Amino acid sequence: MKYLFNILFLSVSLLSFSQEKIQGTILEKNDKNKSLPLLGANVYWLNTDVGTVTDFDGKFSLSYKKEYQRLVISYVGFKTDTITVKNPSKKITHKLTPKSSLDEVKVVSRKQATSRSYLDSQNTMNVSSDELLKAACCNLSESFETNPSIDVNFADAISGTRQIKMLGLTSPYILIAMENIPTVRGAAQAYGLTFTPGTWVESIQITKGAGSVVNGYESIAGQINAELQKPLKDDKLFVNLYGASSTRLEGNVHYNTSVSKKWSTGVYVHGNMHQEKHDVNDDGFLDMPLYEQVNVMNRWQYTDNENGLVGFINLRFLDDYKQTGELNFDPKTDKLTTNAWGSEIETRRYDISGKLGYVNPDLPWQTLGVQFAVSSHQQDSYFGLRQYNIEHNSIYSNIMYNSIISDSRHKIKTGISFTYDAYDELVETQNFERIDNSVGGFFEYQFDNLEKLNLTAGARIDNHNRLGLFVTPRFHMRYTPWGKSAFRASFGRGKRSANIFAENQNLFSTARNINIIESEGGDIYGLDPEIAWNYGVSYLQGFNLFGQKGDVAFDFYRTDFKNQVVVDWENPRAISFYNLENESSANSFQAELNYNLLKGFDTRFAYKYYNVKTKYQTGEKIKPLTAQHRFFANASYATPVKNNSRWKFDITYNWLGKQRFASTASNPSQYQLPEYSPEVNTVNAQITKVFSPKFEIYVGGENITNVRQPNPILGTENPFGSNFDSTFVYGPIFGSLYYAGLRYRIK
Amino acid sequence: MKNIFLFIFVLTTTFCVAQKRNAKATLQVDGVCQMCKERIEKASIKAKGVKIADWNVETHELKLIYNQKKTSLEDIKKSIAAVGHDVEEMKATDEAYNSVHPCCRYRDEVVQDDHKTGKTE
Numbered sequence: 131m132k133y134l135f136n137i138l139f140l141s142v143s144l145l146s147f148s149q150e151k152i153q154g155t156i157l158e159k160n161d162k163n164k165s166l167p168l169l170g171a172n173v174y175w176l177n178t179d180v181g182t183v184t185d186f187d188g189k190f191s192l193s194y195k196k197e198y199q200r201l202v203i204s205y206v207g208f209k210t211d212t213i214t215v216k217n218p219s220k221k222i223t224h225k226l227t228p229k230s231s232l233d234e235v236k237v238v239s240r241k242q243a244t245s246r247s248y249l250d251s252q253n254t255m256n257v258s259s260d261e262l263l264k265a266a267c268c269n270l271s272e273s274f275e276t277n278p279s280i281d282v283n284f285a286d287a288i289s290g291t292r293q294i295k296m297l298g299l300t301s302p303y304i305l306i307a308m309e310n311i312p313t314v315r316g317a318a319q320a321y322g323l324t325f326t327p328g329t330w331v332e333s334i335q336i337t338k339g340a341g342s343v344v345n346g347y348e349s350i351a352g353q354i355n356a357e358l359q360k361p362l363k364d365d366k367l368f369v370n371l372y373g374a375s376s377t378r379l380e381g382n383v384h385y386n387t388s389v390s391k392k393w394s395t396g397v398y399v400h401g402n403m404h405q406e407k408h409d410v411n412d413d414g415f416l417d418m419p420l421y422e423q424v425n426v427m428n429r430w431q432y433t434d435n436e437n438g439l440v441g442f443i444n445l446r447f448l449d450d451y452k453q454t455g456e457l458n459f460d461p462k463t464d465k466l467t468t469n470a471w472g473s474e475i476e477t478r479r480y481d482i483s484g485k486l487g488y489v490n491p492d493l494p495w496q497t498l499g500v501q502f503a504v505s506s507h508q509q510d511s512y513f514g515l516r517q518y519n520i521e522h523n524s525i526y527s528n529i530m531y532n533s534i535i536s537d538s539r540h541k542i543k544t545g546i547s548f549t550y551d552a553y554d555e556l557v558e559t560q561n562f563e564r565i566d567n568s569v570g571g572f573f574e575y576q577f578d579n580l581e582k583l584n585l586t587a588g589a590r591i592d593n594h595n596r597l598g599l600f601v602t603p604r605f606h607m608r609y610t611p612w613g614k615s616a617f618r619a620s621f622g623r624g625k626r627s628a629n630i631f632a633e634n635q636n637l638f639s640t641a642r643n644i645n646i647i648e649s650e651g652g653d654i655y656g657l658d659p660e661i662a663w664n665y666g667v668s669y670l671q672g673f674n675l676f677g678q679k680g681d682v683a684f685d686f687y688r689t690d691f692k693n694q695v696v697v698d699w700e701n702p703r704a705i706s707f708y709n710l711e712n713e714s715s716a717n718s719f720q721a722e723l724n725y726n727l728l729k730g731f732d733t734r735f736a737y738k739y740y741n742v743k744t745k746y747q748t749g750e751k752i753k754p755l756t757a758q759h760r761f762f763a764n765a766s767y768a769t770p771v772k773n774n775s776r777w778k779f780d781i782t783y784n785w786l787g788k789q790r791f792a793s794t795a796s797n798p799s800q801y802q803l804p805e806y807s808p809e810v811n812t813v814n815a816q817i818t819k820v821f822s823p824k825f826e827i828y829v830g831g832e833n834i835t836n837v838r839q840p841n842p843i844l845g846t847e848n849p850f851g852s853n854f855d856s857t858f859v860y861g862p863i864f865g866s867l868y869y870a871g872l873r874y875r876i877k
Numbered sequence: 878m879k880n881i882f883l884f885i886f887v888l889t890t891t892f893c894v895a896q897k898r899n900a901k902a903t904l905q906v907d908g909v910c911q912m913c914k915e916r917i918e919k920a921s922i923k924a925k926g927v928k929i930a931d932w933n934v935e936t937h938e939l940k941l942i943y944n945q946k947k948t949s950l951e952d953i954k955k956s957i958a959a960v961g962h963d964v965e966e967m968k969a970t971d972e973a974y975n976s977v978h979p980c981c982r983y984r985d986e987v988v989q990d991d992h993k994t995g996k997t998e
Contacts, residue, residue, distance in 0.1 A: 169935075169936045169937070169938075170937075186936070186938070492899065492901075493899055493942065494929065494942075495928070495929055534928060534929070536928070537922050537927055537928045537929065538922060538928060538929045538930070539922060580915070580918070580919045580922065581919070
C-alpha cells in the first residue's frame with residue numbers, strides 16, 4: 131500500500147523531468163537521536179520552481195541540472211535549511227531542527243502535575259513526578275501531602291509512622307499496589323508505605339471508589355498504584371541528598387544502564403537515618419524514633435518491540451530499624467524490662483517480582499500480561515513489655531488477556547489470579563498461624579462510544595480458603611453531557627480478611643487489654659471477613675476564566691459495611707475487636723477547585739466532609755480521630771525557564787476540624803481527655819532552585835507555624851501503669867522542621 | 878496427514894488473500910489537531926467492520942485494521958470524507974469541510990501555522 135503511494139508521489143516528479151536526479155531523506159532532529167522521517171517537507175532548488183515534497187519515509191527524489199547547486203529544505207515548524215549539493219550522485223540525508231517557537235507549545239499545553247481524566251470511567255487522578263517534587267517526600271507515605279484526596283495522619287505518638295486515609299477510611303481499606311502488584315498489605319500494612327523511597331516513584335494513580343476487579347477483591351475505599359522508575363526512562367545517574375533540622379539524613383542513588391539491545395538495568399539504593407534524640411514537649415519520651423533504613427532495588431527491563439514483548443524483573447531488599455520510647459531507654463540493658471519503656475522494630479523484607487507483557491504486533495489490541503511476585507516479610511518488635519513478631523510470606527500471580535469485541539469501542543479484559551499468604555505471628559505470648567490462599571477469575575468489559583459515554587463493568591469470582599467462594603462485581607461509568615465535563619458513577623463490592631494486629635500495631639504502645647469477641651465460625655482470629663459496598667458519584671467541570679484554565683470537582687462516596695471488624699477504642703482499659711453487621715458506614719464529600727491563576731501559578735483548594743459512623747458496643751459514634759471537616763489549599767509557582775534555570779515555590783495549608791477522642795470517661799480525672807481535640811492548622815512550604823536540567827537544590831519547612839500537640843502520650847510518668855496510652859494523636863508532635871537537599875542527574 | 882495440512886494451508890491463505898478479517902491499511906488523511914484526530918478516528922470506527930483506527934497528527938497517517946468481509950477501504954474513505962476530512966484522492970465536499978470546528982480548518986494555511994506555533998492547541 132505504502133509503495134503504491136510512493137510511486138504515486140514520485141511519478142509526478144518522474145514524469146515531468148527525466149533528467150539527472152538526486153535522492154535523499156529528510157529527518158527530524160530530536161534529543162533522543164532517533165531518526166524520525168519528515169513527511170511532506172518541501173525540497174526545492176533555490177530560485178527555481180523545481181521542487182518536491184518528501185514521502186512517508188521522508189524520502190525524495192528531485193531532478194538535477196548543473197546550474198542547480200543550493201537545495202532548500204523547509205517544513206512548517208522547522209528551521210529552513212539551505213544546503214549545497216556538490217555531488218549529485220551521493221544520497222542526501224538531512225536533519226531539520228524544530229523551531230524554537232515549539233518551546234511555546236510546551237508552555238501552552240503544559241502538563242498538569244496532577245491531572246484528572248475527563249474520559250476515564252473511573253475517578254482516577256494521576257500524580258506525576260512533578261507533583262511529587264513539590265514536597266521533599268522521602269517516602270511514599272509522605273508523597274500525598276499535596277494531594278487532597280488522601281489524608282495523612284499520625285498513627286501513634288511512638289512509632290512516628292504516618293497513616294493514610296481515603297474517604298475517611300484507613301489504609302487497610304485501600305488497595306496499595308506497586309505497578310499493579312498489591313504490595314502494602316498483610317504484615318506490611320502498618321509501615322509499608324515508608325518502605326518505598328519517594329525518588330523511586332515515577333507516578334501515582336489514585337482511584338477513588340471501588341476500582342477495577344483486575345487487581346483483586348480487597349479494595350473497598352479505593353486503589354493507589356505507584357509506578358516505579360524504569361531503567362529505560364529514568365536518568366542514567368540520579369543522586370539525591372536530604373538533610374533535616376531534626377538530623378534526619380537521607381540519600382538516594384539511581385544508576386541505569388542498558389546492557390544489550392533488549393535489556394537494560396537499574397540499581398536504586400536508598401538509605402536514611404536519624405540518630406538524635408528529641409524531646410521538645412519534655413514528656414520524657416522521644417518525639418520521633420531513631421531509625422536506620424537500607425533499601426535496595428535492582429530492576430531489569432526487557433524490550434523487544436519487533437515481537438511486542440516487554441518485561442520487568444525486580445529484586446528488592448529492605449532492612450529497617452526503629453528505636454523509640456523513653457529518652458533514657460537503652461535496648462542493651464532495658465529491652466523487655468521495666469527499667470525504662472522502650473521499643474524496637476526491626477523489619478527485613480525480600481521481594482522478587484516479574485512481569486511480562488506481550489502485544490500482538492499484527493493485532494495491537496491483543497495483549498497478554500503475566501505478573502508474578504514473591505515476598506518475605508519479617509518484623510520483630512517489642513513495645514515496652516509487649517512483644518509482637520510477624521512473618522508473612524506471600525505469592526501473587528495474575529495472568530490477563532486483553533482484546534476487543536468487533537471494534538476498539540468494546541474492550542475486554544479477562545484473566546485468572548492466584549494468591550498465597552502464610553502468616554506466623556507472636557502476639558505477646560500467643561501464637562497465631564494461618565495460611566490464606568485464593569484462586570480467582572475475572573472479566574471486565576469496557577465500552578466507549580467515543581463521545582459522551584463510557585463504562586466499565588467487571589466481575590470476579592474467587593475461591594478463598596477462608597473467605598469462601600464469592601463474587602465481586604464492580605461498575606463505573608462516565609457521561610459527558612457538555613464540553614469539559616464528566617459525570618461519574620460507580621459501585622462495587624470488596625471483601626477482605628482483617629489482620630487485626632498488623633493493622634493496629636499502635637495498640638501495643640498502650641496498657642490496653644486485647645479483647646477479641648469471636649464470631650461463630652469466625653476463621654480469622656475468630657472473626658469473620660469484612661464485606662463492604664462502595665457507591666460514588668462525582669462531577670468534574672473544566673473551565674476557562676480570564677484566559678486561564680481551571681477545573682472544579684465534586685464527589686460523594688458512601689461505604690456501607692455489610693460486615694466490619696470493628697476496632698473499638700471506647701473503653702480506655704481495652705481494645706476490642708468484633709464483627710458488626712450492617713451497623714457502620716462512611717460518607718465522604720469533597721469539593722475541589724484547581725485554577726491556574728497566572729502562567730506558571732497554580733492553585734488548588736479543597737474542602738472535605740467525612741461522616742464515618744460505627745455502632746460500637748457503647749452506642750453509635752463517629753470514628754475517633756477522624757476530623758469531620760477539613761480544608762486544604764496549595765499554591766505553586768514556577769518562574770519561566772531562563773538559561774535552563776528556574777525557581778519553584780510551593781506552599782500547602784491544611785486545616786483540620788475538631789476530632790473526637792475515644793472515650794476516656796472511666797479514667798481517673800487526670801487522665802481524662804475532652805470529648806474533642808482542638809483544631810489544627812499546618813503550613814508546609816518549599817523552594818526549589820533549578821540551576822540546570824542536571825542540578826537543583828531545595829529548601830523547605832514542614833509545619834512552619836510550629837503547631838504541636840502538647841501531651842500526646844497519656845500516663846508518661848508511669849509507662850508500665852494501667853493508664854499508659856500513646857494513641858490519642860491528633861496533630862504534629864515535633865513542631866516545625868526545616869530541610870534542604872539536592873538533586874543531581876545525568877540523562 | 879500432510880495433504881490435509883497442505884489443503885488447510887492453501888485454503889486459509891487463499892481465504893486470506895480473498896477477504897482478510899484483519900486487513901491492514903494506511904491512509905493519508907488531512908487534518909491538524911487532536912480534535913481532528915478524534916473526528917477522524919470516530920468516523921473510521923463507526924464504519925462497520927473497522928476494528929481499530931489510529932491517526933497521527935504529525936504524519937497524517939491513519940492506520941486501520943478492518944474486516945474486508947464487512948467493509949471496503951472505499952467505504953471507510955467515504956465515511957471519513959463525510960465528516961469533512963480529505964482522504965487521499967477523495968476530497969471532502971465543501972459542505973462537509975465547513976462542518977468541522979473553525980480551528981480544524983486544515984486547508985487554511987493560517988490555521989496550519991497556528992497549530993505549528995502553538996497559538997491554538
